[in-house]
Amino acid sequence: MSVRLKIDDKEVTAYLIGDIDHHTARDMREEIDNCLERNRPRLLNLDFRDVSFMDSSGIGLVMGRYRLMQELDGEVRIYNVSSHIKRVMRLAGLDRLAQINGGKRDECVK
Amino acid sequence: MNVLNEMKLSFPSKSSNESFARVAVSAFIAALDPTIDELADIKTAVSEAVTNSIVHAYKDTIGTIYIHARILDDRKITIKIRDTGCGIGNIKQAMEPMYTTCTTGERAGLGFAVMQSFMDKVRVRSRPFKGTSVTMEKTLTSKEES
Numbered sequence: 001m002s003v004r005l006k007i008d009d010k011e012v013t014a015y016l017i018g019d020i021d022h023h024t025a026r027d028m029r030e031e032i033d034n035c036l037e038r039n040r041p042r043l044l045n046l047d048f049r050d051v052s053f054m055d056s057s058g059i060g061l062v063m064g065r066y067r068l069m070q071e072l073d074g075e076v077r078i079y080n081v082s083s084h085i086k087r088v089m090r091l092a093g094l095d096r097l098a099q100i101n102g103g104k105r106d107e108c109v110k
Numbered sequence: 111m112n113v114l115n116e117m118k119l120s121f122p123s124k125s126s127n128e129s130f131a132r133v134a135v136s137a138f139i140a141a142l143d144p145t146i147d148e149l150a151d152i153k154t155a156v157s158e159a160v161t162n163s164i165v166h167a168y169k170d171t172i173g174t175i176y177i178h179a180r181i182l183d184d185r186k187i188t189i190k191i192r193d194t195g196c197g198i199g200n201i202k203q204a205m206e207p208m209y210t211t212c213t214t215g216e217r218a219g220l221g222f223a224v225m226q227s228f229m230d231k232v233r234v235r236s237r238p239f240k241g242t243s244v245t246m247e248k249t250l251t252s253k254e255e256s
Contacts, residue, residue: 019129021129022128022161056158056217057161057218060217084151084154091224
């Protein structure tokens with residue numbers, strides 16, 4: 001299992017688990033996209049707290065979901081990224097596409 | 111420069127070997143007791159180079175990927191990742207950030223940008239239909255400094 005999905009009313013939260021590389025990103029992408037297409041949320045939260053490693057495949061994963069959420073007229077927010085993952089994201093300018101939050105978001109989760 | 115230690119590795123270009131490759135190189139480098147950030151940088155750069163060989167060099171086929179890692183004097187490491195795949199016609203273009211031949215929109219085209227940003231030096235040699243080699247260098251911070 002590489003993604004745990006939590007579905008609220010108009011909000012999907014995807015907890016990504018383990019290493020994100022070209023090999024694992026495909027399953028993550030399929031699971032998230034199936035969920036987005038079924039639920040058509042306005043907000044997708046990507047939570048990186050349990051991600052142990054990420055290369056530029058993670059950038060592709062975020063950018064692809066960003067595009068899909070744009071089609072749904074929604075937005076993407078990114079949570080709990082480690083300093084290393086943040087460096088990879090900054091390199092791609094992801095901080096300009098999506099809101100990146102380093103801290104915990106437990107307080108906003110029911 | 112003295113070679114203090116080295117290792118060679120070869121494996122088929124299956125995507126499941128991406129994690130094997132970066133973990134194997136990081137285990138080899140671990141003898142130098144790198145910082146967590148240095149180890150993450152090296153793992154990421156190796157992952158990018160190996161993924162390029164899998165996705166591009168051996169597109170629609172399985173070939174062999176070779177890794178040669180060395181520990182030199184003064185905490186300098188070199189990692190060479192080589193394939194005998196399709197080669198790169200225009201290396202300069204291939205190394206441009208966001209350049210990708212992927213049409214699905216799922217590859218960011220940032221592989222070389224990550225390698226260049228996380229390693230000190232990246233050298234690419236390629237010949238169409240012969241293959242590509244990527245040689246990366248990094249000098250780890252000395253233990254006295256940290």
